[in-house]
Amino acid sequence: xxxxxxxxxxxxxxxxxxxxxxxxxxxxxxxxxxxxxxxxxxxxxxxxxxxxxxxxxxxxxxxxxxxxxxxxxxxxxxxxxxxxxxxxxxxxxxxxxxxxxxxxxxxxxxxxxxxxxxxxxxxxxxxxxxxxxxxxxxxxxxxxxxxxxxxxxxxxxxxxxxxxxxxxxxxxxxxxxxxxxxxxxxxxxxxxxxxxxxxxxxxxxxxxxxxxxxxxxxxxxxxxxxxxxxxxxxxxxxxxxxxxxxxxxxxxxxxxxxxxxxxxxxxxxxxxxxxxxxxxxxxxxxxxxxxxxxxxxxxxxxxxxxxxxxxxxxxxxxxxxxxxxxxxxxxxxxxxxxxxxxxxxxxxxxxxxxxxxxxxxxxxxxxxxxxxxxxxxxxxxxxxxxxxxxxxxxxxxxxxxxxxxxxxxxxxxxxxxxxxxxxxxxxxxxxxxxxxxxxxxxxxxxxxxxxxxxxxxxxxxxxxxxxxxxxxxxxxxxxxxxxxxxxxxxxxxxxxxxxxxxxxxxxxxxxxxxxxxxxxxxxxxxxxxxxxxxxxxxxxxxxxxxxxxxxxxxxxxxxxxxxxxxxxxxxxxxxxxxxxxxxxx
Ligand SMILES: Nc1ncnc2c1ncn2[C@@H]1O[C@H](COP(=O)(O)OP(=O)(O)OP(=O)(O)O)[C@@H](O)[C@H]1O
Numbered sequence: 001x002x003x004x005x006x007x008x009x010x011x012x013x014x015x016x017x018x019x020x021x022x023x024x025x026x027x028x029x030x031x032x033x034x035x036x037x038x039x040x041x042x043x044x045x046x047x048x049x050x051x052x053x054x055x056x057x058x059x060x061x062x063x064x065x066x067x068x069x070x071x072x073x074x075x076x077x078x079x080x081x082x083x084x085x086x087x088x089x090x091x092x093x094x095x096x097x098x099x100x101x102x103x104x105x106x107x108x109x110x111x112x113x114x115x116x117x118x119x120x121x122x123x124x125x126x127x128x129x130x131x132x133x134x135x136x137x138x139x140x141x142x143x144x145x146x147x148x149x150x151x152x153x154x155x156x157x158x159x160x161x162x163x164x165x166x167x168x169x170x171x172x173x174x175x176x177x178x179x180x181x182x183x184x185x186x187x188x189x190x191x192x193x194x195x196x197x198x199x200x201x202x203x204x205x206x207x208x209x210x211x212x213x214x215x216x217x218x219x220x221x222x223x224x225x226x227x228x229x230x231x232x233x234x235x236x237x238x239x240x241x242x243x244x245x246x247x248x249x250x251x252x253x254x255x256x257x258x259x260x261x262x263x264x265x266x267x268x269x270x271x272x273x274x275x276x277x278x279x280x281x282x283x284x285x286x287x288x289x290x291x292x293x294x295x296x297x298x299x300x301x302x303x304x305x306x307x308x309x310x311x312x313x314x315x316x317x318x319x320x321x322x323x324x325x326x327x328x329x330x331x332x333x334x335x336x337x338x339x340x341x342x343x344x345x346x347x348x349x350x351x352x353x354x355x356x357x358x359x360x361x362x363x364x365x366x367x368x369x370x371x372x373x374x375x376x377x378x379x380x381x382x383x384x385x386x387x388x389x390x391x392x393x394x395x396x397x398x399x400x401x402x403x404x405x406x407x408x409x410x411x412x413x414x415x416x417x418x419x420x421x422x423x424x425x426x427x428x429x430x431x432x433x434x435x436x437x438x439x440x441x442x443x444x445x446x447x448x449x450x451x452x453x454x455x456x457x458x459x460x461x462x463x464x465x466x467x468x469x470x471x472x473x474x475x476x477x478x479x480x481x482x483x484x485x486x487x488x489x490x491x492x493x494x495x496x497x498x499x500x501x502x503x504x505x506x507x508x509x510x511x512x513x514x515x516x517x518x519x520x521x522x523x524x525x526x527x528x529x530x531x532x533x534x535x536x537x538x539x540x541x542x543x544x545x546x547x548x549x550x551x552x553x554x555x556x557x558x559x560x561x562x563x564x565x566x567x568x569x570x571x572x573x574x575x576x577x578x579x580x581x582x583x584x585x
Contacts, residue, residue, distance in 0.1 A: 003309050011157055015150040024149040026265055028221060030258050031156035035214035037241040037253035038160075038167050039207030044239070045247025046171065047203040048183045049099060050107040052235040053114030057208040059121055059230030060087050061215030066133040066225050067126060076139050076220050080213075087212025088205050095204035099197065114235045121227035132226025139220045152221050159217060160254065163210050166449040167250045170206070173448035173457060174434075174441045179203050180424060181435055187386055188422035190406040191415075192500065193439035202445055244293055246300030248426075255302055263289060318465055319458035325440050328413050328501050330533035333363035337397055337535050338383070338504055344391035345378050345559075352378040354559040355392065360504070360552075365526060365536040367546045367567070370556035371579060376539040377419050379556070380506050383537075384416050385409045396504070411439060415497035416506035419539070421489045425482025429473060429492055432481045434464035436499030467495040472521055487513035491522065498529075505529065507538040511545045523549050547571070555579070 015024055036054050044050050064086045065079035074082075094113055101109045122130045139146040139155060146152045170176050178199045181189040186196045219225050237260065245256020267282035275281055293301065331337055338360040345353040353375040360366050368376050381387035383394055385406040394401040401409050415436065423432050437460045443453030468477050471491045476484060481492060490510050497505055507526075511519045519542070526536055526549060540546045546553070546567070553570040555563040557579040563570050570576055 008161075012154075015153045021149055024153055026261060028149055028153055028156050030254070030261050031153070031160045032214045032218050032221070033238065033241055033257040033261060034160050034254040035163055035217075036211045036238045037245060037257045038163055038250055039210040040238055040242035041245075041247060041250055041253045042167055042171070042179065042203050043207040044242060045249070046176075046183070047179050047200060049200060049204065050239070051098075051110040051204075051207065052107055052232060052239055053110035053117070054207060054211045054238050055230045055232070055234035056114050056117035057087050057091065057211035058215035058218065058234070059117060059227065060090050060208075061212030062219040062225045062230070063121065063127050063133070063215075064212075065216050065219050066136050069137050070133055070135060071126075076137060080216055083216040084209050084212050087208045087215075091205045091208030092201070095201045095208070099200035099204055110235075111232060114232050118227055118231040121230060128226070130226060132224060134224035136219050136223045136225070138223060146220070149221075152217075156217050156221070159213060163213070164250050164254065167206075167210075169451045170445065170448050171250065173453060174438065174443050174460060175199075175202065175445055175448045177427075177431055177435050178438060180427060180431075184422055184424045187406070188418065189435075191384060191386070191410060191418075192435050192496070193407050193410040194435075195407060206445070240290060244290065244300055246297075246302030249300070249302040249306075252300055252302030252305075255305060256300065259293075259301065260290075318461050319454065321459040321462045322455050323459055325437070325459050325463050325501070328503055330503060331362040331397055333361075333533060335362045336360075337362045337364075338537070339395045340379070340383070340392070341395070342392035343379065343382055343389060343394065345375070345382055345387060346390045351559050353382065353556075356554075356556065356559075356561045357392075358554045358561065358564055360535050360537055362503070362535055363530055363533050364551045365530050365538065365549055367550035367553045368537060368539045368556065369541075369543075369546060369553060373558075374556040375559040376556060377508060378559075380416065380508055380537075380539065383409075384414060384506060410500065413501070413503035414506065415500040415502035415504070417490065417493035417497055417508055417510060419508040421486070421493055423481045423489055423492060423496075426480055428478050429468060429476050429481050429484070430461060430464050430478060432492060433468055433495045433499050434460050436467075436496035437463050437501075439500060464495075464499050467498045468492075470498065471495045471525060485513070487515070487518060490514070491518075494522075494525075503533075503535065505534055505536045507536060507540075509539055509541065511540055511542050519545050 014027060036058060040051065040054060061083040064083040065076060068074040068079045068082060069076055098106065098109050121127055127133065139152065146155055171180065178194045179202065181194055182196065182199055189196055241256040241260045242253055244259055246252030264286055267285055271282050271285060272278050297303065336359055340356060340358050342355045342357050343353055344355050356379065368379060370376055378387060382389055385401065385404050389402055396412050396414065401412065441456050441460050443456050447453040465477060468474055471494055473488060473491055473495060476488065481489065484492060490513060494507065494510060511522055514522060523545060529536065550567055553564060553567050554561060555570060555576050562575040562579060563573040
């Protein structure tokens, strides 16, 4: 808290110091760039969506207010919501097209529309073509006009701080966890019920709106605009700022914008004297220095700053929840819950799952076993909607799951873990588990930014903490999930699945990597869940673990069901002995 307060006091005092006006202008430009970079931190650093086109959104913010104030006589403050709304309105269709792209196509797509919009600004008569629009009125409050660099400094930096706090609030919320989960891959996020497309679009629109805010401020600071600052050059520079600051850190965006702009200005002033030439060497030196910085730290510079700041070592105090989360009604024990009917999956010529049928009753633990490559994980993926069925059907509590998305299936109360654990290593164990409870909350973007969802957040985090205690990981609650051993990560995934309040739990090799005692504890936990009415389908290679736990076994071999029944019967089955259990039996 102290470094933050100190930074705030220094910031407030800065324009009052006897500094050259040039410094004030530089500080104002840093503020404007910081806004765009904060958007990029969320979009690229956290959400994993690279965009080189953010300068175009600054352009929409700037041109909206420029046109409305100069041609239609609007007051600048009235155009603020309109500029932001235009930024958002453009971002929605662009985002819908862009966020579907993956790999290199995503940044290429943003370059394409970034360029196109720049040329568009330069061709439209209403926008003054390449000459732009001048005589834009300054901001004013009453009769006070924000004409000087010093006065608009306070407006710009007030917006920067509010935006940074809003972005921080957003990240520290249910929506923020969903955005952060995008980096962990879509499969896991969808399996907790996160709407990937919506999370991507949310962060895309957020980044566009804060860029439009920067453009709006720029228009009233500069009081004349043309397309140049809204082109691809600036789009790339904004990205550099976000990356150099530390793409995953909101305050790092401000630091990155400061480093890039101060470095650029310093080189422009110092180099001509040093090199005794007026040739533009600064861009070359600038480029080399930036590459050097990125070589030094791929995480950007903010982590170094964080190390220098005093940090509280206390573990996170959870707020007392004022209400309980709703719990799902458990189906009556023994009633049919999951019916797999002639399920089939072909990958080209390979039949990975060959017309397999079996059933799970409520309150039952069923083991799905078979040699490597038998089709167990594929069966899990068919049940949870990650893979599409080539034939057959899946019904859950009388309703068909066939053709539903993983997110819709999760809503039915089906939760899972993955053979290759899918956690977010940089996030705490608590936050990873809270992701599992995503569908049990409803707070959206605005409530999160304004921190109006604290009650709901407290109940979600308390539920996550309860599940962490339940699986025995309590001492690791506030540690980054990446610090855990592989076996513990599997247990974390179980806690995350339990946070969804499931009626059916699908566990893919939960005991792999656990020591004997830990397996015993896991077995006890699963038996306890069964006693509470939760049904479990588990894939597991440890036969000792499976035999002592399950009510029924289903055995696959080369995608085909070769036996099913009570463990004691199945282990005597000749086909099973031949295919799989030979050595053990
Ligand atoms: N996406 C895919 N594309 C092509 N083939 C696949 C794909 N996924 C799985 N397979 C193949 O389908 C078969 C069944 O694989 P699956 O992972 O379901 O087996 P498994 O029983 O879970 O094996 P293991 O115990 O080794 O995890 C294997 O031959 C595998 O190579």
